[in-house]
Amino acid sequence: GEEVAQTPKHLVRGEGQKAKLYCAPIKGHSYVFWYQQVLKNEFKFLISFQNENVFDETGMPKERFSAKCLPNSPCSLEIQATKLEDSAVYFCASSPSPSGANVLTFGAGSRLTVL
Amino acid sequence: AQTVTQSQPEMSVQEAETVTLSCTYDTSESDYYLFWYKQPPSRQMILVIRQEAYKQQNATENRFSVNFQKAAKSFSLKISDSQLGDAAMYFCAYRSNNNAGNMLTFGGGTRLMVKP
Numbered sequence: 001g002e003e004v005a006q007t008p009k010h011l012v013r014g015e016g017q018k019a020k021l022y023c024a025p026i027k028g029h030s031y032v033f034w035y036q037q038v039l040k041n042e043f044k045f046l047i048s049f050q051n052e053n054v055f056d057e058t059g060m061p062k063e064r065f066s067a068k069c070l071p072n073s074p075c076s077l078e079i080q081a082t083k084l085e086d087s088a089v090y091f092c093a094s095s096p097s098p099s100g101a102n103v104l105t106f107g108a109g110s111r112l113t114v115l
Numbered sequence: 116a117q118t119v120t121q122s123q124p125e126m127s128v129q130e131a132e133t134v135t136l137s138c139t140y141d142t143s144e145s146d147y148y149l150f151w152y153k154q155p156p157s158r159q160m161i162l163v164i165r166q167e168a169y170k171q172q173n174a175t176e177n178r179f180s181v182n183f184q185k186a187a188k189s190f191s192l193k194i195s196d197s198q199l200g201d202a203a204m205y206f207c208a209y210r211s212n213n214n215a216g217n218m219l220t221f222g223g224g225t226r227l228m229v230k231p
Contacts, residue, residue, distance in 0.1 A: 033218050037158075041204060043221040056218060089158055093219075100148045100212030101167070104219055106160035 002026060004107035005074075006092050012113045013082045021110045022074040023092030031055070031095040032075050033104060034067060038088045046090075049075065050098070082114045117142045117209050121222035128197045129230050135182075136192045136225045138207030146212040149183065149190045150219065154204040163205070166190065168212075194227075202229045 005024040013019045025032050034046040045059040049069040060067070064082075069075040079086055089111045093104040118141045128134035140149070151163040166174045166183050173181050178198075182191045194201055207222040 035218075041224045043206070043219075045218045045220070048218055091160065093160075098217075100146070100210040100217065103150070103162055103165065104210075106152075109158050111158075 004092055004094050004105055006090075006107035006110050007074075008110060009108065010111045010113070012115065014115055015084060016081050019079045019082050019086070019112055019114075021077045021090050021092075021112070023077070023094075023107060024074040025092070025094030026096075026105055029094035029096050029105075031098065032069055033093045033095070034075075034077050035091045035093065036088045037091060037109070043091075046077070079112075082112070084114050087112060087114045117144070117147075117211070117220050119207055119209050119220050119222035121205075121207055121225050123225045124223070125226045125228065127228045127230060128194070128201075130197055130199060132197055133193060133195045134197055134227065136194075136205050136207075136227065138190045138192070138222055140188050140190065140207070140209050140222075142188070142209065142211075144211055144213070148210045148212055149181075150208040150210065151179070151181070151190075151192045152206045152208060152221075153201075154206060154224075156203070160206075164192065197229050199229050199231060202227055 007022045032049045036044045047057045047060045048055040064080045067077045089109040091109045093106045095102045147168045149166045153161045164176045178195045204224045208219040211217040
């Protein structure tokens with residue numbers, strides 16, 4: 001498709017529960033990026049993929065957060081044992097190539113609320 | 116590592132007037148791209164304008180234009196003839212062009228309010 005599809009739009013979890021978010025990049029886009037936008041509006045880069053390979057995971061919290069991009073499946077971002085501070089909007093973006101010239105196209109985001 | 120700074124948390128403009136949003140960045144690279152994204156209350160990220168660092172000419176898209184000062188590492192966005200629909204968060208962003216698939220680095224955002 002021509003849009004980055006993120007599901008679910010909104011997810012509510014109790015503290016300590018698991019949360020899993022999904023992202024289908026634009027067809028033909030090899031690069032996928034995950035960002036976390038907290039209530040202060042700041043964007044934090046989490047992880048990027050080149051196809052199914054992790055490209056850059058410098059922003060990923062070492063504990064509790066994991067992500068995958070498997071062939072013929074949406075990419076996923078999973079948070080084990082959620083904490084209150086994980087409440088945020090999680091954006092996925094995709095890009096066709098590694099060139100800086102290419103615009104990242106963003107999905108509509110998934111809002112995670114941890115109670 | 117690159118950093119992007121937006122020094123104006125909030126800006127206000129009268130409808131039909133012009134407003135300029137500031138952005139500065141820090142990098143040791145010479146080849147990169149700069150972007151302005153708009154985020155309305157729906158949270159959807161919308162590309163407003165893009166500038167290639169190797170181009171001296173400032174990018175323009177209809178009512179939106181930039182003032183790119185490479186030596187000063189400054190990249191401001193000018194919105195002319197402001198409309199109510201321009202009210203949103205605006206994010207300045209940087210991306211390396213080293214074909215390393217680098218992510219976008221964002222500034223902290225500026226909230227633009229448009230008064231009727």
